[in-house]
Amino acid sequence: xxGLLAVYxxxxxxxxxxxxxxILAILICLAGLSSVYVAAQSIRAxxxxxxxxxxxxxxxxxGPLPTFITFISFLGPLVGLALAFDTINGExxxxxxxxxxxxxxxxxxxxxxxxxxxxxxxxxxxxxxFVIVSALGILTIxxxxxxxxxxxxxxxxxxxxxxxxFWVALATMFSVLFRQTTTAAxxxxxAWIFFTFFVTMITDTLANAFVTLDTLFxxxxxxxxxxxxxxxxxxxxxxxxxEATIALLMPKVRTLGPILVRDLIGMLPNPLPLxxxxxxxxxxxxxxxxxxxxxxxxxxxxxxxxxxxxL
Amino acid sequence: MFGxxxxxxxxxxxxxxxxxxxxxxxxxxxKRYGDVVAVDHLNLRLEQGEIFGxxxxxxxxxxxxxxxxxxLTEPTAGSVRVLGYDPVRQPIAVKRxxxxxxxxxxxxxxxxxxxxxxxxxxxxxxxxAEAKQRIAYALERVGLAEVADRPVREFSHGMRQRLGIADxxxxxxxxxxxxxxxxxxxxxxxxxxxxxxxxxxxxENLTVLLSSHQLQQVQRICTRVGIFVKGKMIxxxxxxxxxxxxxxxxxxxxxxxxxxxAELVELLKQIKGVxxxxxxxxxxxxxxxxxxxxxxxxxxxxxxxxLYHLRERDYxxxxxxxxxxxx
Numbered sequence: 001x002x003g004l005l006a007v008y009x010x011x012x013x014x015x016x017x018x019x020x021x022x023i024l025a026i027l028i029c030l031a032g033l034s035s036v037y038v039a040a041q042s043i044r045a046x047x048x049x050x051x052x053x054x055x056x057x058x059x060x061x062x063g064p065l066p067t068f069i070t071f072i073s074f075l076g077p078l079v080g081l082a083l084a085f086d087t088i089n090g091e092x093x094x095x096x097x098x099x100x101x102x103x104x105x106x107x108x109x110x111x112x113x114x115x116x117x118x119x120x121x122x123x124x125x126x127x128x129x130f131v132i133v134s135a136l137g138i139l140t141i142x143x144x145x146x147x148x149x150x151x152x153x154x155x156x157x158x159x160x161x162x163x164x165x166f167w168v169a170l171a172t173m174f175s176v177l178f179r180q181t182t183t184a185a186x187x188x189x190x191a192w193i194f195f196t197f198f199v200t201m202i203t204d205t206l207a208n209a210f211v212t213l214d215t216l217f218x219x220x221x222x223x224x225x226x227x228x229x230x231x232x233x234x235x236x237x238x239x240x241x242x243e244a245t246i247a248l249l250m251p252k253v254r255t256l257g258p259i260l261v262r263d264l265i266g267m268l269p270n271p272l273p274l275x276x277x278x279x280x281x282x283x284x285x286x287x288x289x290x291x292x293x294x295x296x297x298x299x300x301x302x303x304x305x306x307x308x309x310x311l
Numbered sequence: 312m313f314g315x316x317x318x319x320x321x322x323x324x325x326x327x328x329x330x331x332x333x334x335x336x337x338x339x340x341x342k343r344y345g346d347v348v349a350v351d352h353l354n355l356r357l358e359q360g361e362i363f364g365x366x367x368x369x370x371x372x373x374x375x376x377x378x379x380x381x382x383l384t385e386p387t388a389g390s391v392r393v394l395g396y397d398p399v400r401q402p403i404a405v406k407r408x409x410x411x412x413x414x415x416x417x418x419x420x421x422x423x424x425x426x427x428x429x430x431x432x433x434x435x436x437x438x439x440a441e442a443k444q445r446i447a448y449a450l451e452r453v454g455l456a457e458v459a460d461r462p463v464r465e466f467s468h469g470m471r472q473r474l475g476i477a478d479x480x481x482x483x484x485x486x487x488x489x490x491x492x493x494x495x496x497x498x499x500x501x502x503x504x505x506x507x508x509x510x511x512x513x514x515e516n517l518t519v520l521l522s523s524h525q526l527q528q529v530q531r532i533c534t535r536v537g538i539f540v541k542g543k544m545i546x547x548x549x550x551x552x553x554x555x556x557x558x559x560x561x562x563x564x565x566x567x568x569x570x571x572x573a574e575l576v577e578l579l580k581q582i583k584g585v586x587x588x589x590x591x592x593x594x595x596x597x598x599x600x601x602x603x604x605x606x607x608x609x610x611x612x613x614x615x616x617x618l619y620h621l622r623e624r625d626y627x628x629x630x631x632x633x634x635x636x637x638x
Contacts, residue, residue: 006433014421095417099478102381102411103434104403308383 003105007113080167367539410479
């Protein structure tokens with residue numbers, strides 16, 4: 001255990017003192033502050049129902065600025081990639097890995113400690129930004145959050161950390177698979193662009209391949225098509241993150257799939273309690289965790305079985 | 312392998328180690344990478360307090376051997392014992408007592424010399440107070456105490472190499488393995504480094520295995536050397552032993568006299584004990600089974616010829632090296 005902790009301590013100190021951490025933290029903090037400030041202004045102007053005003057801070061887009069959620073879903077992956085793309089191959093290229101492995105520690109202490117340090121760095125960064133952004137929001141709209149809202153924002157924070165954690169695992173995997181740090185970084189950015197911009201286009205096309213939508217109005221086919229599209233999109237971590245955060249921050253969202261008109265009959269438009277929202281997003285959270293686990297497992301196995309000569 | 316789940320065994324108290332003066336022992340050690348045999352039936356034995364030079368050209372399998380000794384790679388066949396531990400089954404125990412300096416000493420450039428060593432101490436589980444004391448001593452020992460808090464990226468190659476030695480010393484090793492420690496250093500830095508290795512071996516009662524392809528450099532401090540070519544140990548012993556082994560009981564004399572033509576060769580061949588006479592660049596090389604210098608001198612003087620040079624050639628490591636490496 002001491003080996004893991006030693007690696008963890010050193011990596012955490014490295015991350016927190018590194019320039020990329022500072023730059024990314026400032027970037028996200030500024031983006032978050034501006035989006036929340038603008039959201040607060042528009043809430044103040046048109047607020048009639050103070051219920052959940054605090055949550056609206058994170059989900060209201062105003063003018064050209066996107067919502068806080070959008071910023072996080074856009075910049076979060078970048079943080080994960082930046083922190084971990086050179087985890088293993090960076091040490092390899094500097095030659096420090098063989099010296100590290102010659103110390104009396106288990107080999108997995110290296111990869112576990114590094115992954116843990118990156119995760120904790122992400123958690124520290126996001127938690128600080130959340131606190132700063134919330135403080136600005138509360139000051140501007142002058143409405144205190146209810147315990148329920150605090151719980152929802154806390155849940156949102158945890159989902160954000162999990163989401164960025166996935167990108168840390170992905171970047172760690174690339175850093176084990178590719179010898180060059182630049183290759184690993186490019187692979188990571190390619191994955192980021194793919195999941196951020198192209199997934200929607202591709203899922204539409206694939207759904208078309210499975211279900212042919214006739215020109216005639218066919219509700220059955222439309223429903224099927226939509227199910228295909230949505231379930232395919234759910235293979236992407238970005239979709240899972242968006243669905244989970246929307247359900248958390250908008251208590252009125254009661255389902256994440258298509259809604260039929262007959263479902264709406266007799267429905268009361270009440271917000272869901274927190275635990276119901278949590279039940280709703282449980283599959284999404286599990287999916288995110290599973291994707292993270294798969295990436296990390298690939299990195300772990302590859303790292304543990306590699307010949308030292310090729311390390 | 313699963314460090315997460317295994318509780319680390321408490322650091323072996325030095326008392327539970329097998330009592331033996333043999334520090335490193337390999338038996339028929341073989342390592343194959345696919346079809347390539349990197350190390351071929353290596354038998355190596357190092358006693359306590361030795362400085363053993365593993366000498367051989369690049370690609371001879373020196374680093375592979377070292378990696379197997381450290382438990383960083385698994386042998387294909389054969390066995391290794393380091394202080395009685397098996398590096399395949401007890402790599403942590405081996406790494407706890409063996410300090411290893413890889414071929415390209417790599418340190419964290421952004422950290423200071425002291426911080427680099429603190430990390431090593433932390434990885435070795437040293438308590439902070441002891442670590443600090445140990446690091447101060449190690450830095451002092453290698454002459455880097457004054458630059459201890461400067462980032463390593465400002466260090467010269469020689470300073471890095473010395474910091475590498477300090478890094479090895481931090482964990483209080485009983486065995487030190489140095490892979491090409493003198494590579495890329497200027498002659499003065501080489502001498503400094505070798506003096507340092509020699510002094511630390513005595514002070515800390517270490518056993519040292521160092522690999523090199525520059526034997527002229529390391530010959531000075533090695534108590535024993537092994538010549539390692541293409542995965543095979545083709546000779547080992549002290550330098551004097553190797554020289555004797557190489558000469559095979561023959562002496563080689565350099566002779567330069569006037570006239571230097573066929574008559575001289577004829578004369579030399581008549582002397583009892585002379586086996587052959589060959590032309591070398593400037594001299595005739597005479598091989599003989601006994602001490603024949605007085606006879607040669609007398610014979611040449613008796614003819615009234617002039618003798619300019621008569622010397623017994625002794626085999627330095629260079630000749631040994633060339634001789635063995637050419638084969």
